[in-house]
Amino acid sequence: MKVSELSDRSGLPVQTIKYYIREGLLPKGAATAATRAEYDDGHLERLRLIRALREVGDLPIASVKRVVGAVDDEDIGLHDLLGTAAYALSPVAEPQPEDPDWRAAREDVDAIVAELGWRVTKDAPTRDLLAQAFLALRGLGRPIVWTELRPYIEAATIIAEHEVGGMSFEGDRGRAVETAVATNVLYEKVLLALRRMAQENASAERFIED
Amino acid sequence: MKVSELSDRSGLPVQTIKYYIREGLLPKGAATAATRAEYDDGHLERLRLIRALREVGDLPIASVKRVVGAVDDEDIGLHDLLGTAAYALSPVAEPQPEDPDWRAAREDVDAIVAELGWRVTKDAPTRDLLAQAFLALRGLGRPIVWTELRPYIEAATIIAEHEVGGMSFEGDRGRAVETAVATNVLYEKVLLALRRMAQENASAERFIED
Incomplete structure (x- = not known):
């Protein structure tokens, strides 16, 4: 999907999505042209998680980054992952x-x-x-x-x-x-x-x- | 006791005690001279309560006043008194x-x-x-x-x-x-x-x- 559809489906403005990409919270889309990128359900899922951490957990970007980093690091076991989030x-x-x-x-x-x-x-x-x-x-x-x-x-x-x-x-x-x-x-x-x-x-x- | 002793024993500045009296949270002392008043253990107890409501409960003065008013109104039963505080x-x-x-x-x-x-x-x-x-x-x-x-x-x-x-x-x-x-x-x-x-x-x- 294009970034506009990702924005519609996630309920987040395109600006915010681009900010999360710049901050390294969300992976870039697959480049389909010089100024076009394609996003998938994985991006949508990740935005759901970021939104929960930001809006419900009230976490600053730096903490979201740490938690998202732990999600992506498969070497971190489930107990430590949950601990990172809980702390x-x-x-x-x-x-x-x-x-x-x-x-x-x-x-x-x-x-x-x-x-x-x-x-x-x-x-x-x-x-x-x-x-x-x-x-x-x-x-x-x-x-x-x-x-x-x-x-x-x-x-x-x-x-x-x-x-x-x-x-x-x-x-x-x-x-x-x-x-x-x-x-x-x-x-x-x-x-x-x-x-x-x-x-x-x-x-x-x-x-x-x- | 004099207001200075009340201040020492309650840990509250004389200014604060006088402010609570002006706001009607604390009864006046018994006048012993034109500029002197005598305070007793009841005042000390009341200051303990006000302090708990202010410092632990983080209540604004208006809410402290309402709670203290309910404490003093013997027509209010214990359940309603506790409810006033809890709410x-x-x-x-x-x-x-x-x-x-x-x-x-x-x-x-x-x-x-x-x-x-x-x-x-x-x-x-x-x-x-x-x-x-x-x-x-x-x-x-x-x-x-x-x-x-x-x-x-x-x-x-x-x-x-x-x-x-x-x-x-x-x-x-x-x-x-x-x-x-x-x-x-x-x-x-x-x-x-x-x-x-x-x-x-x-x-x-x-x-x-x-």
């Missing part, structure tokens, strides 16, 4: 290694991950995210205790096993990353909304006298 | 009633809440939040199905029952709201970080060949 999509907490309270919170996180036996890399952004939340809770006079954490760990495990267990790609690495975007970004929103609804319901059950 | 602390999605896809997503949400029998008000911001996520998932070619939602509902229920079940205030309405802030804002962060960690672990279990 890029994760919110980031700034570590504060000079603050002893922050260091203590981060040590608590590391101890919890070790205790659970979870396979989470030492430099996962989620460790700092959790440390930041622990630090803020301590600031409110609510240090973390195991009994408080248990239900969250249980809930997180139920969800993660469902999410990872349901993944089926048949070798389509781009689709695997699209699923990671939907899961990490959009099902996170689903979870947060449902949790707040469930809270309202539990509060009604407990505090409203019928 | 103020909830992210908000803009409804798009002209968009038929948005309306369909919102109808799906209402049907799910009805099916679950959850006591969630018609104007809860969480309904629009969930509709927004449904709409975005549909945009990625992933319409919502019950089997996909089930684990999130289960997880949300586990967490909410723990959170609401563990609430114990002995009549201290301000403390109840402080707990709502910590739960809604900070334990939400705990949950999100743990879920992403559990994903990484589940992915390692499934995709890394040892």
Whole structure:
């Protein structure tokens, strides 16, 4: 197909498509004349993925490039590919290694991950995210205790096993990353909304006298 | 105590304390002379709450005022007080009633809440939040199905029952709201970080060949 059709079918302006080609996110089309190139369904698929990363994942071009590069590098296994996408999509907490309270919170996180036996890399952004939340809770006079954490760990495990267990790609690495975007970004929103609804319901059950 | 001591003990500048008094968030101290006022532990408690709402909840002054007003109005029952805090602390999605896809997503949400029998008000911001996520998932070619939602509902229920079940205030309405802030804002962060960690672990279990 011509670039105009690729634009129509992807819903992206020709300018944007050409920008993605210049940035190396999208392969060039096959040259059919000096100023003509032919595009195929592979280009359409790739644009779908870029769009998900940009519009849903809200990623900057540099991060999209890194993720797309990992999709194209078949030497990178599925776990590391999904990890590249997940780390890029994760919110980031700034570590504060000079603050002893922050260091203590981060040590608590590391101890919890070790205790659970979870396979989470030492430099996962989620460790700092959790440390930041622990630090803020301590600031409110609510240090973390195991009994408080248990239900969250249980809930997180139920969800993660469902999410990872349901993944089926048949070798389509781009689709695997699209699923990671939907899961990490959009099902996170689903979870947060449902949790707040469930809270309202539990509060009604407990505090409203019928 | 004098305002200077109130400032020391609350960690807030005298200027800020006077601003909160002018805005009606904090009651005036008892006048002891023309330019002197005496403050007590009630003021300190109230400043703790305001600080939690401002710094942790990131609420604008107008919202803090509404929440603090609900704390002081003993005619408002505990469920409605917690609801006032929770709605103020909830992210908000803009409804798009002209968009038929948005309306369909919102109808799906209402049907799910009805099916679950959850006591969630018609104007809860969480309904629009969930509709927004449904709409975005549909945009990625992933319409919502019950089997996909089930684990999130289960997880949300586990967490909410723990959170609401563990609430114990002995009549201290301000403390109840402080707990709502910590739960809604900070334990939400705990949950999100743990879920992403559990994903990484589940992915390692499934995709890394040892």
